[in-house]
Amino acid sequence: MPSGSWSWPEIKQRLQCPVDEDADYENTTWCNRDLIPIPPERRTYGVWSYFGYWTVSGSCISAWSTGSTLLSFGLSPQQAIGVVILGGFLSGLLAVFCGWMGEVHHIGFTVSSRFSWGMRGSYFPVILRSFVACMWFGMQAFWGGQATRVLIGAIIPGFAHMKNYFSESSHLQTNDFIGLVIWMCAFIPAVLIRPEKLQIPFFICFVFFCGSCFGMLIWAVSQANGPGDLFHQPGSAPNTGWAFMFGITAILGSWGSGTLGQSDWVRYSKRRYAPTLSQLVACPATIAITATIGIIVTSASNKLLGGEIQWNPIYLLADIQEYYSSSPRVRAGVFFASLGMVASQFSISVVLNSVSCGMDLAGLWPKYINIRRGAYVMVVIGIATQPWQLLSTADKFLAVLSGFGVFMAPATGLMLADYHIVRRHRLKLSDLYRGDSSSLYWFRHGVNWRAFVAFTAGMWPLLPGLAANVNAWDEGQWVGWLRLYNLTFIVGLAISFLVMWALNYLFPVAGVGVEGPFIEGVIDGVSSESEEKEDVRGDAKTPDVSFV
Template identity: 30%
Template sequence: MAAFSGILADEEHNIATKNTNGVKSVLSNTDIAIVQEEARLEKSEEPTTRWKRFIRALEVPHEGKPISVLRNPDLEPVARNERTWGFWSFFAYWGLPNFAVATFSTGSALLALNLNIQQSIGALVIANVIIAGFTILNSNPGIKYHIGYTLAQRMIFGIYGSYIGIIIRVGLSVVFYGYQAWLGGLCLNMVFDSFSNNYLNMKNTFPESVPMTRRDCIGFICFQLIQMPLSFVRPSRVNIPSIISCFLTLFAVIGLLAYLTKVNGGPGPLYYEEVTLSAGERSWMWLFAITIWYSGISPGVANQSDFSRFASGRLSCYLGLFIGIVLPGTFISLAGMLCASACKQLYGTAYWTPDEIISQWLNTDYSAKARAASFFIGLSFTSSQVFLNMTQNGYACGMDLAGIFPKFINVTRGTLFIQLLSWVVQPWTFFNTSSSFLNAMSSIGIFTTPIVTINVIDFYWFRKSKITLIDFFTLSKRGAYWFDYGCNWRALVSLIVGIVLGIPGLVYQAQETLKPNMAMLNYFYGYMFFIPLVTGFLYLGLNLISPLKHEKLGQVDPIDFFDCFTSKELSALSMLPFQDNIGDVYQYLDAQEQDSEQEYPIQEVAIWQEKS
């Protein structure tokens, strides 16, 4: 059990006695009831049957720390020694989605909207600035209280209602993990191609009905095997290799861009294409371009707290993520478009991914120079894909699954699970046509944007940036996140409405033979802006009709129960520090509960403050 404890009145005071003269209560009756309910959830009995011993053996390793149906060590607020991420760590965390194949090839989707390169980049700049703003707003539950996405879902949807937000994120993680792993396999093949001309020209033995080659399948399997050992690395420890991967990929992109534009003598024909859209059509395509780009990284925006909780400081987190989103997100996309444009003039085809460019070079001249370029470019992009997939999807899904089955799944087990499950989504089918890629990338944000909106409004508007932590791990009906039967129906209704309104536009986009309702289609094009408005005003309206009330709303814990705050943070929160010198508080409270003749109210006996 956890030793939730406070401050002794003095060295001679014995909390086991009922001498409460001059002792002032720190916890309310509600706090004590919550702690006692947590104790009952976390109570562990010695297994007496073979089946119970088997079930006990399946529990996650917890090294004496409490576990329950709501709690394991990976879900608790992050300890001080784990909060080591500074500017470069957050630059790398948000740089990874940009120093990647998907960003390099973004132009294929944007130019398909009949925008030119200049307008596509303009849309990306606007999108990146807005995304950075969304992400900063969504960071503070992690920065201030060191909690992840899973606990934030309990805060807005309720203890039971949180499973909806968690399951949505798990589903997206599975899809994106498979998608990024497939791209990683293509990058790894660039390394393998540099080793052997026979591998480069490997004969495909798969039937035509299978939309991949044997060579692609080998790269995908090998990439998956490379990622698996990283499941056993704590997420907070991958920041250094992530930084290195970002800079390796940056140099590879600069090399590609410099070589192709120099050999071509300029940016190529795509750069000079005219836009034939009318003013109205152009406006909606700008909105759609912004939405497409946002959608691709919206899961990372939603679960930002999973990694902002590792922040060593607020300012370094904000600056790192802002620069990591805006600068690489613009430059890498521009470089990809210019490289494709140069390739179109040089080779007659616009190549949108690095592996296509490398294949062109190797098939033209399998020389030492081309093989060296293939190896180093392949290694750079492979490294960025590995750490991108692990941080944005693998670890994120592990954290989410830990919130669903805390007693049996931790981050490591959850990450291994998604690696084995990622085959189910058949990611190779995403790349059959440009429209498939476009639809897949443009629809993800429909499911995450309402969650981000509700989280921001709830945290800042209703809770005034103040939340209690002990309430996250209790089934007590007196808990701050119990709401009605464990669900916050206001947030759930707002979430469902926000998602449902985006579905018709997605159907119209995917089924071009249907005659669209232009209002719903335009809503889909600009849902990055429309969903926050609809979801936000609906959530505010429902709370106006049925106000959210709880005695702990807008309050923090009186004591640092999880021993996770620094002295500076404790002072800012007016919170008492954790002390482990008075034994197990649970045992004491249980004893008080069993004492039917206690002389003083429990709130006066149980908890601790200095003598007046």
């Protein structure tokens, strides 16, 4: 072998994820730095940090556009605002229970899946979430690129009308592509920021987006002398009760994936209950305020600009600049407002996509993928899906992607039942990183069949409604299935919760009630003398201390 060349074992060693100095863990098939229970020195999120997290999650373009979904159910704007407040509170309550294992055990969703699905079975929900996250990131990135295009167009008016050099079949404008490249160049370095250091970026993005929202609100209401005609239109739903329930489910579905992986972020909490207040207050407040502003601005701007109702604030900003013939004052306003939209797309892509998806992908190959590397994989896959094609031509695909609540809801329900009811918050953490039959969570061949049965039970009643919605089948014979589908998150969660509970009662699993630390004799990073030790097979005896 030539001098200075590396052997294959050396190359593999260098490609492995970095390990902390004096680390008490190793990179294995089940473990790396980003999957271990977060040690005390990396728990940097307090009460205000979680307010920042939820303001970023709730104050975003998706929340702004929620009104279009709720009004399409036949609700009046006032009824829609009530739905948003109640739905936001229920989302926050769901986040509290989904994030419980993060607060108590400081583990994320990827590791948490192992005690419900089995060590090998956990790959299924992890792959499912990763797929959805990659697709949604591509779309969020494209919207970020369009916000960047509007921002540049406010500086250089001719940029908005520059010649398109792409073919018509590509469904991509040259200026949109340039905006996407610039947005990606700014986003990729943000992936280098560790999750425990994101509080300040969260705050900055929130301030920018709030400035955009209230600036557009002041402009619209002052110019239209009120909220506009749309805001005062009556509800058109033949059954207000059904429409109200559909609306609540829509809110839960929109933020459901985020609540399912809530432990990914809650595990960074400095102390117990630090995230709870923000989950119950900041979550519903920010979603409700942003959605209300979206309804008012859309209504007032429609009166001013006329034409088609524009729910997307990015496109609305471009329309405003066109309407006022790119006057200097309007360009300045559009610039600062679009800056908030760009910042919002940065923050939401980090919160709901890069960190969570990075951790999920890390769980698939922990030796070589950590959060940062997983986020880069997500970026490549997300852009490779060509989101501009999906957004322009694939209505059915988008309907399917939006219908992934059909799968997320049952996954949420069975996890809640297993952790809160069956196991009563007791976990043997060391066994969540042991991939053989000595682990309590190995079950049969690494798979817990109960989880798959509960998942299927919560999913299959919703599939006919999903198919009818995607294919726009006649509502006459499908109305019952469509109504059930419109209650996706509530129905899917409830069924899988009850089935998982019943299966564990009828077919009990071994080791329920057994708990223990990640490292023997160390709890929450503090060493303690342990009187009882594990035997050779890892069977747990009664530990001398427990997690509280």
